[in-house]
Amino acid sequence: MRRFLFIFLALLIALTTMAKEKIIVNSYMSDPAPRKAFAELVEIFMQKYPDYEIVVNTFAHEDFKTLLRTWLAAPKGTADVVTWFAGERMRYFAQMGLIAPIEEVFAETKWEEYFPASFKSTCSYNDKIYFVPQSWYWWGVYYRKSLFEKLGLKEPKTWAEFLDLCETLKKNGITPIAIGTKFPWTAAGWFDILNLRVNGLEYHIKLTAGEVPYNDPKLMKVFEYWKQLIDRGYFLANNAAYEWQEGATFLFRGQAAMYYMGQFIKDVAPAEVKDDLDFFRFPIIDPSVPLYEETPIDGFMIPANAPNKKGAVLFLKFIASKEAQEKFAKDLGRLAANVEVTPPDDHAKKGLSMIVASSGVAQFYDRDTNPEMAEVGMNAFIEFMQNPTRISSILDRLEQERKRIYSK
Known part of the structure; x- marks a missing residue:
């Protein structure tokens, strides 16, 4: 024993x-x-x-x-x-x-x-x-090369060219812009890049730091450009019903032409689509504003x-x-x-x-902003996409939240 x-x-x-x-x-x-x-x-x-x-x-x-x-x-x-x-x-x-x-x-x-x-x-x-x-990774406007070649389309450099491209796609029965906003960070990506193109990086940093009023006229201008795309029906219909990956399937199937997204979109692309995906830099809106990107x-x-x-x-x-x-x-x-x-x-x-050639970079709205403000802001972006005529009241409400959160 x-x-x-x-x-x-x-x-x-x-x-x-x-x-x-x-x-x-x-x-x-x-x-x-x-x-x-x-x-x-x-x-x-x-x-x-x-x-x-x-x-x-x-x-x-x-x-x-x-x-x-x-x-x-x-x-x-x-x-x-x-x-x-x-x-x-x-x-x-x-x-x-x-x-x-x-x-x-x-x-x-x-x-x-x-x-x-x-x-x-x-x-x-x-x-x-x-x-x-x-x-780290970049954000860009991803598209199917084969679709652009089939329709004889070129990567747009300016906002006017981008709008023309979207209209051509729509006339050909293809949704110009895929997006899934069931979780609102995808809409935040659009807010970021539009603000960077319209107002520049310094303004954007001050905004995400809580130092700029959300009802500032300069910020209203950002939403006016965004509203052009919404009013013309260029975004995927019922996008609030889709997660970002589900929105991407419309691009992968050729039912939608473009998706403003981070490089990780290739992670979820089918094997037969990966090599057909390319991207271009988000178009210039104001030529006097240097090019800034998200990384x-x-x-x-x-x-x-x-x-x-x-x-x-x-x-x-x-x-x-x-x-x-x-x-x-x-x-x-x-x-x-x-x-x-x-x-x-x-x-x-x-x-x-693309990043090396840019004049500066931002992280992302919900990474650069106070988490509480980010949540309120992203939900507001979705509300705007669904009801763009309410933009003034939405921004006034965001400004009240900014004052409360930052005590400014």
């Missing part, structure tokens, strides 16, 4: 010693392509560090946005690493003390050895780094209540590496945040060239 107990205890000790240390990652990468690409990164990490086991919990993107606040505010942490967005969205949690600074990730090498110096401000708060960027940055944070911060830091060091960023960028056609990684294909090179 003693011998049996001795053997049992020895086996128990051995099994305990062999137990792997867990790192829990909560992820919003729920679309098949990014989910697969991230899963392969996790496998590479576990091969390099066999003492660790990564457990990935994946949530639908919109659900994740709601759940994250609950996880971060909980007395006991449920995740060691979470996916999220750079900019105001990250700073919001940093200000509240809900995420941990990650200086340890860069203890052995400087930030600039990993990432562009220009990225540091959008990944920091109070001179401390809280965010590891993984990839959101995605990446990772460590919750302040993370159970395994040591493991989380090790994982983020891996995520920051050239090896990890190059693979993820190549798999998805993204632009890696790591400065050593070149664009993975011609499509990405074109996107990078």
Whole structure:
């Protein structure tokens, strides 16, 4: 009996010693392509560090946005690493003390050895780094090359050319602009680019910082351009009934011609359509306004209540590496945040060239704006698309909300 107990205890000790240390990652990468690409990164990490086991919990993107606040505010942490967005969205949690600074990730090498110096401000708060960027991407007007060739259409450079293009498409029985606004961030993309084209980046930054009244005449001008497209019936009908991916199916099937969207639209495109997708820079509205674009940055944070911060830091060091960023960028056609990684294909090179040639970039409305204001604003954009004649009252109501939220 003693011998049996001795053997049992020895086996128990051995099994305990062999137990792997867990790192829990909560992820919003729920679309098949990014989910697969991230899963392969996790496998590479576990091969390099066999003492660790990564457990990935994946949530639908919109659900994740709601759940994250609950996880971060909980007395006991449920995740060691979470996916999220750079900019105001990250700073919001940093200000509240809900995420941990990650200086340890860069203890052995400087930030600039990993990432562009220009990225540091959008990944920091109070001179401390809280965010590891993984990839970034551009927004453009995506279209089917074969459809444009069939109808003899060219990429428009100006607003007048864009309107002519939309009218030609409509006369040919094709919806000019696909969009799905069941979740309102897609409409926010239209607001952003129109404001950047009409009023420029400095004005846009002041607006998203709560420093510009929403009923300012300059902002009204943005909605007047937007209203031209709505009044002429250029947007997909009943678009509030569709999620963004569902709106994209109209483009993929050739029933709609264009979709103003981020590069990740290629993640959900059928294999036979991917190579037929191209994009052009959103047209010039006011020639006196320099060209500015949107380039959101995605990446990772460590919750302040993370159970395994040591493991989380090790994982983020891996995520920051050239090896990890190059693979993820190549798999998805993204632009890696790591400065050593070149664009993975011609499509990405074109996107990078467009951004390099621009006069400046913004993140995205709900990433640059106070989260409460962003939610109110995006819902207002949807209301405007459904009832464009109400724009004055909508903007007056937004201005009341701005004063309340920013106390200005």
